[in-house]
Amino acid sequence: MAKYVLVADYTLMTDFRNVPLATFFSCIPTDFAVSRLVFRIIANPPKLDAQGRPIRVPYGLRKIEAGLVQAVGREEVVVADPRDARRFISDDTEVVGVHSMDALGLGPVSMSFTIGGVLTPYTKAKFFELMGQLNHRPDRKYKIVLGGPASWQFDYRAEVQQQLGIDHIVHGECDHISAEIFDRVARGDAAPVMRFPNARAPTIDKIPKILGATMHSMNEVMRGCGRGCEFCEVTLRRPRYFPLDYIADEIAANTRAGDTSIQLHSDDVFLYKLENWRTMEPNEDAVKELFQFVMDRPGVTHCYPTHGTVSAAVTNPGMIEDISAIVGARPDKWIGIQCGIETGSPSLSKAVLHRKAAPFGAEEWPDIVIQGTEILNRNHWFPAYTLILGLPGETPEDAWMTVDLIDRMEQIPNNHFVTAPLTFVPIGALRGEEFYNLDQMVDEARFNVIYRAWRHILVEIDVDLWRMTRLPAPVRALIVATGRLGGRYILSLMQKYARERGFRIRPVAKTERQAEGHTISFPTA
Numbered sequence: 425m426a427k428y429v430l431v432a433d434y435t436l437m438t439d440f441r442n443v444p445l446a447t448f449f450s451c452i453p454t455d456f457a458v459s460r461l462v463f464r465i466i467a468n469p470p471k472l473d474a475q476g477r478p479i480r481v482p483y484g485l486r487k488i489e490a491g492l493v494q495a496v497g498r499e500e501v502v503v504a505d506p507r508d509a510r511r512f513i514s515d516d517t518e519v520v521g522v523h524s525m526d527a528l529g530l531g532p533v534s535m536s537f538t539i540g541g542v543l544t545p546y547t548k549a550k551f552f553e554l555m556g557q558l559n560h561r562p563d564r565k566y567k568i569v570l571g572g573p574a575s576w577q578f579d580y581r582a583e584v585q586q587q588l589g590i591d592h593i594v595h596g597e598c599d600h601i602s603a604e605i606f607d608r609v610a611r612g613d614a615a616p617v618m619r620f621p622n623a624r625a626p627t628i629d630k631i632p633k634i635l636g637a638t639m640h641s642m643n644e645v646m647r648g649c650g651r652g653c654e655f656c657e658v659t660l661r662r663p664r665y666f667p668l669d670y671i672a673d674e675i676a677a678n679t680r681a682g683d684t685s686i687q688l689h690s691d692d693v694f695l696y697k698l699e700n701w702r703t704m705e706p707n708e709d710a711v712k713e714l715f716q717f718v719m720d721r722p723g724v725t726h727c728y729p730t731h732g733t734v735s736a737a738v739t740n741p742g743m744i745e746d747i748s749a750i751v752g753a754r755p756d757k758w759i760g761i762q763c764g765i766e767t768g769s770p771s772l773s774k775a776v777l778h779r780k781a782a783p784f785g786a787e788e789w790p791d792i793v794i795q796g797t798e799i800l801n802r803n804h805w806f807p808a809y810t811l812i813l814g815l816p817g818e819t820p821e822d823a824w825m826t827v828d829l830i831d832r833m834e835q836i837p838n839n840h841f842v843t844a845p846l847t848f849v850p851i852g853a854l855r856g857e858e859f860y861n862l863d864q865m866v867d868e869a870r871f872n873v874i875y876r877a878w879r880h881i882l883v884e885i886d887v888d889l890w891r892m893t894r895l896p897a898p899v900r901a902l903i904v905a906t907g908r909l910g911g912r913y914i915l916s917l918m919q920k921y922a923r924e925r926g927f928r929i930r931p932v933a934k935t936e937r938q939a940e941g942h943t944i945s946f947p948t949a
């Protein structure tokens with residue numbers, strides 16, 4: 425049995441049936457029968473190999489695995505099925521490494537979906553369930569070490585580390601020194617909290633390559649950003665780009681498992697091999713070469729980025745068009761991308777988003793979002809936008825400008841997008857500021873941002889979910905029906921909440937789709 429066991433909670437090990445954007449369902453509350461039903465249908469169990477080990481594993485955990493295997497050998501490292509993690513632990517096990525994304529439910533999506541933590545998201549529930557399993561023996565000899573993007577959450581809830589029996593928490597990039605960390609933990613020579621500052625982040629040549637398939641066939645192409653948004657941790661990291669041969673080797677780990685659609689992870693793919701830091705205009709040749717290179721890999725039929733910034737579409741519309749041609753995007757095959765809008769207020773954009781609109785001025789941000797969405801949609805890109813409620817300094821007038829922006833976006837001909845309203849969490853340069861507590865701080869303007877965002881999500885579910893979901897017809901029908909009913913249920917709950925709080929729901933302008941005769945019925949306020 426293995427010396428080192430690695431695991432992540434169930435929400436990180438289900439592929440959510442590969443339904444577009446369904447990973448957001450990991451943040452829905454566990455408190456309602458309808459949300460439990462939705463989760464049970466959509467969050468399918470991890471697929472296992474002949475030995476009962478998960479075939480696809482979160483990318484970050486694969487990196488830790490690679491570093492450990494290099495040091496102690498394949499036989500001494502195993503990734504466990506989170507439903508039955510105890511089965512993988514033996515008397516020989518010295519360290520259990522836990523990868524976490526939103527362990528305590530404090531992430532912006534969970535905080536938004538759970539009314540500021542009043543309810544319990546699946547991310548937190550499943551993490552606690554896993555920790556219960558790992559602590560099943562009070563006399564356990566092995567140590568538990570936690571890392572991943574959720575480590576910061578324990579800075580705000582320090583007492584929970586001990587309550588959950590977590591011996592060590594690691595902050596920062598450490599995939600290059602995972603073996604050293606595990607060895608120190610095993611020898612009892614590690615601090616309860618270990619912090620690795622960005623200045624010690626590894627260069628690319630030090631980062632081990634993954635050895636197995638990743639969840640959603642994720643492959644990393646760069647780290648860091650540089651646009652300088654104040655609420656963002658990523659921008660504090662030095663940008664680094666993975667070379668094409670490195671990317672090819674990692675893609676092969678996914679194609680060997682039969683995966684054909686590759687997700688290219690970055691924080692802004694349009695900054696790949698950026699040269700002009702003054703204007704932030706993409707290195708168009710490098711970005712296009714990246715997509716072409718990925719599409720040329722044996723076994724790859726599709727690829728899409730995780731994140732990008734909409735301003736790149738405005739500066740380089742030809743690049744967007746060319747990437748669409750490279751990937752083979754068409755009306756029934758869209759390229760998904762997550763982008764941040766955050767606010768529709770020019771002055772707040774100037775105060776917080778800094779170079780997100782570059783090379784344009786930050787005050788031009790709402791217009792850039794409109795133009796960029798139109799360009800992306802025209803080329804069969806489907807942006808999933810985030811909005812942030814309660815950024816420091818945000819006024820109700822700023823929030824109404826965000827509502828106005830959604831209105832304008834809905835007037836774009838043939839528009840396709842979703843907007844996810846998130847609550848502000850104090851990370852990045854704003855660490856130490858106050859959380860935006862939705863339960864206590866929501867007002868009419870912020871409520872309308874949330875309502876309008878959800879209402880548009882329901883439009884997209886009605887119009888696009890069937891078309892964009894690639895599953896056998898009966899499963900697809902079940903998921904689409906669940907989405908439509910669940911979406912209407914959420915909207916009716918929001919309307920009830922507005923009535924109770926005395927909030928007025930601002931009438932929605934007639935949308936471009938309705939003008940075309942495509943009318944969608946919603947519950948009425």
Ligand code: SF4
Pocket residue numbers: 649650651652653656657658659691692733764780
């Ligand atoms: S553009 Fe995105 S990744 Fe870059 S600093 Fe802003 S929020 Fe962070």
